[in-house]
Every structure is written in structure tokens, then in C-alpha cells.
Amino acid sequence: MIDYELIDSGEGRRLERFGGYLLDRPDPEILWKKSLPEQEWQSADAIFNKSWDNKNHIPEKWQINVDQLKFWLKLTPFKHTGIFPEQEWEWKYINKQISKSNDKQIRILNLFAYTGVATMFAAKSGAKVTHVDASRPAITWANENRELNNLKDAPIRWIIDDALIFTGREVKRGAKYDAIIMDPPVYGHGPTGKPWDFSKDFPKLLANCKQILSDNPLFVLVNAYAISTSPTTLQNTLNDYFDSFDGKTDGGELTLQEKISGRFLSTGIWARKDFKG
Numbered sequence: 640m641i642d643y644e645l646i647d648s649g650e651g652r653r654l655e656r657f658g659g660y661l662l663d664r665p666d667p668e669i670l671w672k673k674s675l676p677e678q679e680w681q682s683a684d685a686i687f688n689k690s691w692d693n694k695n696h697i698p699e700k701w702q703i704n705v706d707q708l709k710f711w712l713k714l715t716p717f718k719h720t721g722i723f724p725e726q727e728w729e730w731k732y733i734n735k736q737i738s739k740s741n742d743k744q745i746r747i748l749n750l751f752a753y754t755g756v757a758t759m760f761a762a763k764s765g766a767k768v769t770h771v772d773a774s775r776p777a778i779t780w781a782n783e784n785r786e787l788n789n790l791k792d793a794p795i796r797w798i799i800d801d802a803l804i805f806t807g808r809e810v811k812r813g814a815k816y817d818a819i820i821m822d823p824p825v826y827g828h829g830p831t832g833k834p835w836d837f838s839k840d841f842p843k844l845l846a847n848c849k850q851i852l853s854d855n856p857l858f859v860l861v862n863a864y865a866i867s868t869s870p871t872t873l874q875n876t877l878n879d880y881f882d883s884f885d886g887k888t889d890g891g892e893l894t895l896q897e898k899i900s901g902r903f904l905s906t907g908i909w910a911r912k913d914f915k916g
Contacts, residue, residue, distance in 0.1 A: 640706065642657075644898050646675070646898050646899060647680070647897060652665055652669065653666050653904070660684045660695075660697050663686040665688070674897070693714060700783075706730075711754075721754040722756055726757070729860060730757060732860075733757060733818075734761075736857050737761060738764050744766065745765070745766040746769075748769050749769065751772060752771055753774075755782075757820050758770045759790065769795075770795055771798040772799065774799075799830055800829070803829075803844050803847065804833070810850045810851055815854075816856070822862045823840075824864070825837045825863075825865050852884070855914075856914045859877060862893065862907060862908070862909045863909070864907040868908070871890065873908060877910050889913070890908065
């Protein structure tokens with residue numbers, strides 16, 4: 640279980656509880672009305688409008704529990720907190736897939752790995768993880784999460800690099816991975832300023848990833864936010880680039896369910912190719 644709740648949503652906003660703190664954040668895709676009265680929303684500890692209004696002096700960082708792991712959260716300048724609760728089922732899936740393969744150490748590549756939630760779940764399950772992100776602060780944050788979970792000796796390799804460039808180098812080095820996780824943005828920049836454009840660069844990235852999969856891979860998992868495409872598009876793309884591997888492709892929306900009304904909020908999309916191995 641994750642110590643998080645989507646309390647209410649409406650009129651372009653989300654009211655969420657992350658651990659012990661209530662946050663009011665914008666979400667322009669929310670067109671429906673709020674369920675709770677405005678006075679309930681005004682009880683938020685912090686509100687984001689271009690920047691955070693930290694009304695109740697939330698500390699610089701605080702902890703959240705996710706199953707048997709813990710993670711540091713922060714109020715970032717981009718309204719995020721360092722965790723995406725809608726991915727909780729994926730972390731359980733990662734743990735299950737690695738745990739089933741107890742005859743060898745699974746090699747995981749986590750691209751656009753951010754604060755390392757998936758990395759920690761994979762490492763905790765016994766995998767050897769290569770964690771790649773273009774942001775040095777994100778890598779630092781992920782290291783803080785590793786220390787928080789007493790995974791200091793876990794086999795995690797930290798790489799500050801452009802995902803496309805790094806995977807290209809791995810192809811040349813003959814590196815192999817049993818599973819690949821990625822959360823590519825719509826647009827972004829590598830550490831040297833090289834731009835990333837999802838529509839142009841995502842297919843190139845998958846072409847590299849195909850060449851660095853092991854002979855008996857487990858899965859490739861992709862999450863995407865704020866892009867003008869569908870889970871079907873992601874599924875078709877994975878099928879196309881990994882057609883030489885037997886397996887099944889699935890996909891859908893990433894969702895959160897409101898505590899008050901029970902309705903679902905769509906936050907992004909996902910697709911996954913499970914290989915027969």
C-alpha cells in the first residue's frame with residue numbers, strides 16, 4: 640500500500656494527500672466540478688499556482704511509505720513531489736517479475752529514471768540496476784532514496800546521460816539487459832543540452848533498446864505523460880520494434896481513483912511488452 644490519497648478533483652485542480660500533508664495542485668485536463676466544498680480545499684497545507692504557497696510550512700523534504708519501502712518527497716518548482724502514485728501497480732509488477740527469476744540476477748535498465756522509485760523496487764527484489772537520468776539533482780535525490788531504504792550495497796549503477804546517447808553506447812559495448820523501464824518526456828534536454836523530442840526520438844530509442852535486450856528478456860515497460868497519443872499507439876510501436884521476440888503486448892491509462900466520489904482520473908498512458916523468455 641502507498642501512503643497517498645486522491646481526495647478530490649475538479650475545475651482544473653487535484654486535492655491530494657502525500658503522507659501527512661494535503662496538497663492542492665493544478666491539472667488542466669480536469670474539466671468536471673469539485674465534489675467537496677471550497678472550505679475543504681482551503682485546508683491544503685500547500686497550493687501550487689506557478690509556484691508553491693507553502694501555507695503550513697511543509698518541511699523541505701518528508702517521507703512517504705510505499706509497501707516496505709520509503710521515499711523522500713519535496714515540493715519541486717514544477718509542481719511534482721518526486722513520486723507518481725498511479726505507477727504503484729507497476730512497481731509491484733516489477734517486483735513480481737524479478738522475484739520469479741530467482742535462478743539468476745536480473746539486469747534492469749531504468750531510463751529517465753527520475754527519483755528512482757522503480758529502481759529501488761527492482762534493487763530490493765535483487766536485480767542489478769542501471770539508473771539513467773539527465774538531471775544531476777534527480778540522481779542525487781534517487782541516492783537519498785537508496786540510503787533511506789538501506790540499499791547502500793545494492794548493485795545500482797548511476798548514469799547522468801542522455802538516454803538515446805547512452806543506449807547507443809551500450810549497443811557498441813555489447814551490453815545486455817533482461818528488462819527495460821522508461822518514462823520518456825514529451826520534450827527535454829540531455830546534460831549537454833541535446834534536445835529530446837518524443838515523436839522523433841522515441842523510435843530511435845526503441846531501436847537501440849532492441850539491440851541491448853538479452854536473449855531471454857522479461858519485459859519492456861513504457862510510461863508517457865502529456866503526449867498527444869494513445870495506449871494503442873504505444874502498444875503498436877512496441878510490437879513493431881520488438882517483433883522478433885515472442886510475447887504479449889498490453890497497455891492502458893494510468894489512473895488514480897478519488898476517495899470522495901470514486902471516479903477515476905487519467906494521468907497518463909502506459910504500454911508493456913511481456914516476453915516469453
